[in-house]
Amino acid sequence: MVLRPYRRSDAAAWSEVRCANQAWLAPWEPSPSGRWEDLNSPAAFRYVYRDHRRQSRRGEAMPFAVCLREDGRERLVGHLNIGSIVRRAFCSAYAGYWVDGRVAGRGIIPTALALAVDHAFGPGGLHRIEVNIRPENGPSRRVVEKLGFREEAYHPRYLHIDGAWRDHVGYALTIEDVAAEGGLLARWHRLRSTAS
Numbered sequence: 001m002v003l004r005p006y007r008r009s010d011a012a013a014w015s016e017v018r019c020a021n022q023a024w025l026a027p028w029e030p031s032p033s034g035r036w037e038d039l040n041s042p043a044a045f046r047y048v049y050r051d052h053r054r055q056s057r058r059g060e061a062m063p064f065a066v067c068l069r070e071d072g073r074e075r076l077v078g079h080l081n082i083g084s085i086v087r088r089a090f091c092s093a094y095a096g097y098w099v100d101g102r103v104a105g106r107g108i109i110p111t112a113l114a115l116a117v118d119h120a121f122g123p124g125g126l127h128r129i130e131v132n133i134r135p136e137n138g139p140s141r142r143v144v145e146k147l148g149f150r151e152e153a154y155h156p157r158y159l160h161i162d163g164a165w166r167d168h169v170g171y172a173l174t175i176e177d178v179a180a181e182g183g184l185l186a187r188w189h190r191l192r193s194t195a196s
């Protein structure tokens, strides 16, 4: 698995994976402002890419393409963003993610999230990462629970997702939670090896 910044040349692969996964992703994403195929076309990626670049440059977000390296080739299979970064006394951000349903259940996003959190706590200079999840999104709740995020809050009508204001469960992790274990990826590796 590879976590890397987006490239302009990701347009076709990004569009293919987004269009193939409409039914899989739509229930968990911000209500769309147009037709799915238009918002996820290769042409639309130009705006997504520009937005990612602008937010990264301003220090507001760390958007990553999640890729698999198979047979010497790299395949874009998902997305992970550390976004809405606030610094000063907060040094906190929100993580969001998705993976291609065709490769779900292989631990790709827990690994990607662990890598991204370690990056955010290390070179990124952040102290706290929060993940907000619809209560009925069992797979996503499993991701953060497996990694040991703390369930901290219940937010009624928190985000406008898939056409309505939806409740969310708030999970969080601070740097102190993983420092003694050598980071979140080290914790994830340890947990996986104990489980197998």
Ligand SMILES: CC(C)(COP(=O)(O)OP(=O)(O)OC[C@H]1O[C@@H](n2cnc3c(N)ncnc32)[C@H](O)[C@@H]1OP(=O)(O)O)[C@@H](O)C(=O)NCCC(=O)NCCS
Binding pocket: 024, 025, 028, 097, 098, 099, 100, 103, 104, 105, 106, 107, 108, 109, 110, 132, 133, 134, 137, 138, 139, 140, 141, 142, 143
């Ligand atoms: C949530 C999501 C990112 C998890 O990514 P992943 O890489 O599949 O994560 P995991 O492999 O750790 O699987 C998480 C859980 O999904 C469930 N799962 C496993 N295989 C699955 C499959 N083929 N299809 C659906 N769910 C599956 C299991 O409950 C698993 O937990 P377990 O390891 O305790 O059995 C992914 O399901 C997804 O993209 N969902 C749609 C978008 C979304 O919900 N984004 C998050 C919004 S908060």
